[in-house]
Amino acid sequence: MDPWNPTQYDKFRREREQPFFDLLTLIKPAPGLRAVDLGCGTGALTALLHARLQARETVGIDRSARMLEAAMRHDRPAGLRFALGTIEAFDGRHEYDVIFSNAAFHWIDDHAALIPRLSAALTPGGQLAFQVPAMHDDPSHTVAEELTTAEPFREAFGGWHRPQPVLTPDGYARLLDRAGFTEQHVRLVVYPHVLEGPESVVDWMKGTLLTEYERHLPPELFARFVDDYRAHLLARLDRTRPFFFPFTRILCWGRR
Ligand SMILES: C[S@@+](CC[C@H](N)C(=O)[O-])C[C@H]1O[C@@H](n2cnc3c(N)ncnc32)[C@H](O)[C@@H]1O
DSSP, X not given: OOXXXXXXXXXXXXXXXXXXXHHXXXXXXXXXXXXXXXXXXXXXXXXXXHHHHTOSEEEEXXXXXXXXXXXXXXXXXXXXXXXXXXXXXXXXXXXXXXXXXXXXXXXXXXXXXXXXXXXXXXXXXXXXXXXXXXXXXXXXXXXXXHHTTSTTHHHHHTTOOOOOOOOOHHHHHHHHXXXXXXXXXXXXXXXXXXXXXXXXXXXXXXXXXXXXXXXXXXXXXXXXXXXXHHHHHHHHSOOOSXXXXXXXXXXXXXXX
16 A cells, blocks of 8 residues: 655645755765665655765656656756665665655654665765654654554554664764765754744644555554544644744764
8 A cells, every 4th residue: 555645745846845955065076977866755854865966867756656757757967866765775885876765764663774774875975875763752743643543443453563673873974984984964953934824733744754654454444543633632742833843853964
């Protein structure tokens, strides 16, 4: 089942784009780069990455056919292509000059194994740049997790919990160092978002976080899950409008 919905996901595009640009500026330009964008989604940002790097070749990889269909609809400049695939299955031997990933690695388990695997796919001097949300302690995330232990969801989830693989910034710094990155830049950034109201948080999470829960529930129960999520979350959030929503991200860059 593929719960990613490009329309729902694109609703908060403007809010999500700033970390992408901040990540992009960490990459050192060089001629004729070969780049890959892991978890490229609808591909709009992959096209920007390709243009900004003036890359010789960029491939956007995503496991969601629906997201990639949206990617295929854009006009594609020379050298940019998209492929269906998973980050888990991605590997390579010194093939890429840039491995990029914006807001996708938090869906992947075991970053301690992921970073060395990506490092091995880079050319000498190759760069890895990725960004992950660090929101797991925020009510927008803890409320969903709490509901997995409440009936009727507990039984339907059958003991499943959303994995939380995101490490601390210093954890990533250590991993980059151990994986052979001789230069690095890791930082935690709080992006201030002003949303219409607390309901907007529910809407935002429907396009991202809640898709993971959707994968594990029958459709009618997922609708109830979203209703309960909304009720519990709104009870916890400040109701001031416009609504201030700080979104915390970890930006990581390393060069071999
Ligand atoms: C939050 S979106 C980010 C999309 C894009 N990078 C952006 O910044 O707009 C996460 C994307 O990662 C993809 N994704 C999640 N897990 C994946 C995996 N294991 N392998 C490949 N793609 C994955 C999803 O299908 C989704 O398109």
